[in-house]
Amino acid sequence: MSIKQNLHTIQSSLPEGVRLVAVSKTKSVEEILEAYQAGQRDFGENKIQEMHGKWEALPKDIQWHMIGHVQRNKVKYMAPYVALVHGVDSLKLLREIDKRAGQNGRVISCLLQVHIAQEESKFGFDATELEAMIQSEEFGKLTHVKIAGFMGMATFTENQEQVRAEFRSLKALFNQWQARLPDLQILSMGMSGDYKIAVAEGSTMVRIGSSIFGARDNH
Helix, strand or coil, X not given: CCHHHHHHHHHHHCCCCCEEEEEXXXXXXXXXXXXXXXXXXXXXXXXXXXXXXXXXXXXXXXXXXXXXXXXXXXXXXXXXXXXXXXXXXXXXXXXXXXXXXXXXXXCEEEEEXXXXXXCCCCCCECHHHHHHXXXXXXXXXXXXEEEEEEECCCCCCCCHHHHHHHHHHHHHHHHHHHCCCCCCCEXXXXXXXXXXXXXXXXXXXXXXXXXXXXXXXXX
16 A cells, blocks of 8 residues: 555544644655655654754645654754644753744644553653643743643553553543643544544544554664
8 A cells, every 4th residue: 555545544534623643753755745745744753853854855834743752952953843742741841942932933832741651661741740830830931832732642552441541541631621721722642553542532633654654664
């Protein structure tokens, strides 16, 4: 199956209102262009340098999503153009994005990463840390970031009920905060292996790579 066919298969399986981010990390400019020509505009990268090179080479109406763990010293490189930062997991990072967005005369949309998996390796806030940060005086002073939603990754497991329960817990937290944070619109959860469960549990954005581009090159 071609990239175009894969894209159309996935798009047609998604309900209205669910945005597809094509995870293009390690993929070539040519492969991304093929997806672009098939109508895809949202692409996700996990390394800022790699994303920057692709941003320079590709059409400027692409919406670039930073989906990896963000190093604060690299924020300045993506601040002029990044559309959405998925994995904001600390106030320090949010402050840096706010500063760099201000220098570029932009307001950058961010998703707060919530730790829902049982694996310790995943980053993110727990419910208590989230509450403390959002209530903090410092958070209230940030003027160049927009908290557009939450993001979470489920445990990597064959146990679908566990995955479902983790997504459900994030959706409940999202609902709880929506009343208090007016810009909260995006619930980013679900990848190639579990996006159908995520969508059933209320996801509004899925991040899919291998099901579009084929197996990932390891580097």
